[in-house]
Amino acid sequence: VKRKNQRLTLLLLAIAAVLGAVLLAMSALKDQAAYFYAPADVARDGLPLERSVRIGGMVKPGSLRREPDGVTIHFTVTDESPHSIRVRFRGIPPDLFREASGVVAEGRFERGGLFIATEILAKHDENYMPPRLDPKKGEHKSESLGK
Amino acid sequence: MIAEAGLAALWLAAALSLLQLFGGIAALRGEGEGMARLVRPLAIVQAGLVALAFLLLIQLFLRTDLSVALVAANSHSMKPWLYKFAGAWGNHEGSMLLWVTVLAVAGAAVALFERRLPERTLIATLAAQAAIGLGFYAFLLFASNPFERLSPVPIDGQGLNPLLQDPGLAFHPPTLYFGYVGISVAFSFAVGALVTRDVGPAFARAMRPWVLAAWVFLTLGITAGSYWAYYELGWGGWWFWDPVENASLMPWLAATALLHSVTVLATRDGLRAWTIMLAVVAFSMSMVGTFLVRSGILTSVHAFAVDPQRGTFILVLLALYIGGALTLFGLRVGTVKEGSTFEPVSREGALVVNNLLLCVILALVFIGTIYPLITEALGYKLSIGPPYFNLVTGPIALALVIAMATGPLLRWRRDRLKEVARRLAVPILIVAAALLALLLLAPGMRLLPLFGLMLALGVGAASLAPLWKRNLRRTPLFIWGMAISHLGIAVSLAGMACEAAFSRELLVAARPGETARVGPYAIRFDAADPIAGPNWTAIEAKLTVSRGGGEPFVLRPQARMFNSPPTETSEAAIATRLDGQLYTVIGKGDGAGRWQLRLWWKPFVTLIWFGGGLVALGGILALIGRLRRERRPRLEEAWA
Numbered sequence: 001v002k003r004k005n006q007r008l009t010l011l012l013l014a015i016a017a018v019l020g021a022v023l024l025a026m027s028a029l030k031d032q033a034a035y036f037y038a039p040a041d042v043a044r045d046g047l048p049l050e051r052s053v054r055i056g057g058m059v060k061p062g063s064l065r066r067e068p069d070g071v072t073i074h075f076t077v078t079d080e081s082p083h084s085i086r087v088r089f090r091g092i093p094p095d096l097f098r099e100a101s102g103v104v105a106e107g108r109f110e111r112g113g114l115f116i117a118t119e120i121l122a123k124h125d126e127n128y129m130p131p132r133l134d135p136k137k138g139e140h141k142s143e144s145l146g147k
Numbered sequence: 148m149i150a151e152a153g154l155a156a157l158w159l160a161a162a163l164s165l166l167q168l169f170g171g172i173a174a175l176r177g178e179g180e181g182m183a184r185l186v187r188p189l190a191i192v193q194a195g196l197v198a199l200a201f202l203l204l205i206q207l208f209l210r211t212d213l214s215v216a217l218v219a220a221n222s223h224s225m226k227p228w229l230y231k232f233a234g235a236w237g238n239h240e241g242s243m244l245l246w247v248t249v250l251a252v253a254g255a256a257v258a259l260f261e262r263r264l265p266e267r268t269l270i271a272t273l274a275a276q277a278a279i280g281l282g283f284y285a286f287l288l289f290a291s292n293p294f295e296r297l298s299p300v301p302i303d304g305q306g307l308n309p310l311l312q313d314p315g316l317a318f319h320p321p322t323l324y325f326g327y328v329g330i331s332v333a334f335s336f337a338v339g340a341l342v343t344r345d346v347g348p349a350f351a352r353a354m355r356p357w358v359l360a361a362w363v364f365l366t367l368g369i370t371a372g373s374y375w376a377y378y379e380l381g382w383g384g385w386w387f388w389d390p391v392e393n394a395s396l397m398p399w400l401a402a403t404a405l406l407h408s409v410t411v412l413a414t415r416d417g418l419r420a421w422t423i424m425l426a427v428v429a430f431s432m433s434m435v436g437t438f439l440v441r442s443g444i445l446t447s448v449h450a451f452a453v454d455p456q457r458g459t460f461i462l463v464l465l466a467l468y469i470g471g472a473l474t475l476f477g478l479r480v481g482t483v484k485e486g487s488t489f490e491p492v493s494r495e496g497a498l499v500v501n502n503l504l505l506c507v508i509l510a511l512v513f514i515g516t517i518y519p520l521i522t523e524a525l526g527y528k529l530s531i532g533p534p535y536f537n538l539v540t541g542p543i544a545l546a547l548v549i550a551m552a553t554g555p556l557l558r559w560r561r562d563r564l565k566e567v568a569r570r571l572a573v574p575i576l577i578v579a580a581a582l583l584a585l586l587l588l589a590p591g592m593r594l595l596p597l598f599g600l601m602l603a604l605g606v607g608a609a610s611l612a613p614l615w616k617r618n619l620r621r622t623p624l625f626i627w628g629m630a631i632s633h634l635g636i637a638v639s640l641a642g643m644a645c646e647a648a649f650s651r652e653l654l655v656a657a658r659p660g661e662t663a664r665v666g667p668y669a670i671r672f673d674a675a676d677p678i679a680g681p682n683w684t685a686i687e688a689k690l691t692v693s694r695g696g697g698e699p700f701v702l703r704p705q706a707r708m709f710n711s712p713p714t715e716t717s718e719a720a721i722a723t724r725l726d727g728q729l730y731t732v733i734g735k736g737d738g739a740g741r742w743q744l745r746l747w748w749k750p751f752v753t754l755i756w757f758g759g760g761l762v763a764l765g766g767i768l769a770l771i772g773r774l775r776r777e778r779r780p781r782l783e784e785a786w787a
Contacts, residue, residue: 006485006488006489007420007485010418010421010499013499013503014421014503014506017503017504017506017507017510018506018507018510020507021506021507021508021510021511021514022510022514024511024539025510025511025514025515025518025539026514028535028538028539029514029515029518029531029535032531032532032534032535032538033518033519033529033530033531033535034529034530034531034532035527035528035529036527036528036529036530052534054528054529054530066737069656070655070656070737070741070743071654071655071656071743090654091654091745092654092732092734092735092743092745093734093735096715106530106532
């Protein structure tokens with residue numbers, strides 16, 4: 001490396017590194033970002049298969065039941081639309097999870113439309129409502145990009 | 148009265164800070180002889196006033212003075228003493244006051260103890276500090292006044308979020324704030340040096356202890372936060388790539404890069420503009436970190452307040468600070484002369500590789516953290532979680548670890564690849580042996596944990612190599628510091644790889660009397676009984692645990708219900724052994740006599756935090772070594 005050009009070389013290296021990082025991030029984001037679906041979104045856009053997504057809505061009253069193993073639960077998520085999503089989850093649901101309350105779950109759809117949740121998110125408090133169901137934020141849309 | 152006195156102290160401190168800024172500018176322009184002599188005392192008095200305001204706020208919390216809105220909203224007369232105390236900063240306003248207190252105290256420390264810098268550079272540094280502080284004073288006084296009164300006075304307070312009612316709260320946030328603020332002090336030094344065109348080794352030596360100290364605090368804060376989340380949240384995970392965790396990781400990455408480049412500047416007078424740029428980036432990241440946590444833009448445990456007005460305020464501050472820093476850098480970088488140069492294969496070269504890789508990881512984490520916020524503002528929601536972060540940062544982190552093993556074995560300025568390879572022979576052999584052993588003993592390991600464990604062993608060996616054949620008693624402390632920090636990274640990496648590869652998990656619904664097995668343990672579920680604490684009730688499981696022929700012991704995980712605010716939390720019961728942790732959680736009952744139990748055996752998981760502790764210890768040793776050495780400036784710096 002010529003003495004004079006060292007600063008230029010370093011600058012180019014730094015730019016290349018950051019550009020490389022941005023390109024890598026963009027390509028990884030395409031595959032790895034989990035998009036958010038409400039039941040109405042699924043009805044409109046079809047099932048997002050083969051990728052991890054989040055669903056959100058309200059746990060339908062009376063829909064929660066347990067399998068005989070005691071650790072697998074089934075429930076139905078609804079929103080204001082007439083549509084709903086059936087969910088299966090194996091694990092300990094967070095403390096705030098109950099019927100007629102808001103829920104956000106992460107996982108994948110099966111071809112038949114059953115959502116296999118790998119995680120039920122616990123990061124909200126007892127006042128949490130998904131944006132669609134919250135009258136105060138009624139205009140907030142949760143559109144999905146992954147079409 | 149206490150609240151009014153606190154508010155008055157805060158206003159006074161803000162006024163002094165304004166005076167410090169304009170006094171500093173006047174002094175630099177050569178107007179007003181007295182101004183130059185005023186700047187140091189101003190910084191000291193200002194710190195005293197803010198500290199007073201902060202102590203008064205703590206006093207209000209200890210007394211549970213419910214006529215103060217902040218106390219009423221966040222405290223409760225029945226709360227244990229420690230949480231009344233720590234609750235003073237377990238909320239938005241209090242934590243911002245803590246921020247500004249730490250900043251002012253750091254400014255006073257610079258004013259009191261910094262003797263190496265030319266007077267003009269020091270004044271410019273203190274003026275820059277005042278400029279940063281002013282924004283936060285404005286934010287406190289106009290948008291989040293911690294001393295606001297409440298009328299009528301409520302009968303009792305609303306209590307503190309139970310997840311925050313933990314000894315960790317007393318420790319975790321202040322540690323991170325010390326780190327953020329330390330970086331802003333380092334940045335003020337960079338501004339001072341840019342303004343007075345004084346970028347060189349002397350400036351680097353003055354800045355280095357602050358970068359080191361900030362980095363130690365960030366390391367401790369991240370390590371403690373990770374362990375806290377691990378045992379308090381009851382999900383068995385130690386890092387969730389939550390935006391708030393990223394908010395502390397990003398400044399750490401930038402500070403790590405800065406720490407290494409400032410060493411090149413101090414020792415070899417190279418990488419001048421580069422170091423200044425990293426100081427700007429590190430400061431920006433600590434501001435972004437504060438913004439992410441404080442704006443209420445995130446829905447998580449950490450986002451105490453959801454208030455768009457505050458968010459806008461901080462966003463404007465952020466734009467002003469980062470924009471100002473970049474503008475100053477752009478205007479003045481032309482005046483920074485190029486430092487001494489070096490060959491690609493050299494210690495400097497390895498440190499440049501370290502800096503580049505750290506910046507790449509930083510960019511990847513930054514994009515992953517910010518992208519969902521941007522898309523949400525545009526109207527659609529998505530989440531970016533561990534799949535993205537692990538995929539993109541994992542391989543680069545491993546490459547970085549290789550650079551870390553190699554760098555300390557290179558000579559400054561110029562070295563030969565052949566000799567480097569010879570010095571690395573033993574670590575390379577260890578890596579090869581580890582690969583062979585892992586392929587034979589643990590077939591089917593996933594790639595990332597496999598490489599992680601393998602490299603951890605080699606890097607562990609390589610990190611001790613700089614101590615090899617030295618007279619250990621005469622080895623300077625900062626060499627020890629470097630070796631121990633690097634070893635800590637290897638130890639932590641080994642813990643992460645073991646946790647990822649060898650954890651065993653069991654989820655069952657059990658009746659009292661039944662026994663479950665996980666890893667080497669047999670766990671008998673004896674009973675689930677209700678118990679009561681000071682401000683909660685709980686279901687407590689009694690688990691009798693035995694391993695092989697060893698003495699059985701009892702674990703008691705709890706599912707707690709707090710009274711105010713009514714919230715349920717899981718208290719995991721954890722048994723720590725030399726070779727790992729048994730982690731037990733009790734879930735819900737099914738009403739028919741069965742209880743959900745979640746059990747993990749996590750081999751060597753404790754190495755993750757032990758390694759983090761070693762990294763911080765290395766930083767502390769290096770800091771002590773540097774400070775001691777710089778008191779005897781005639782001693783030549785042969786090594787760094």
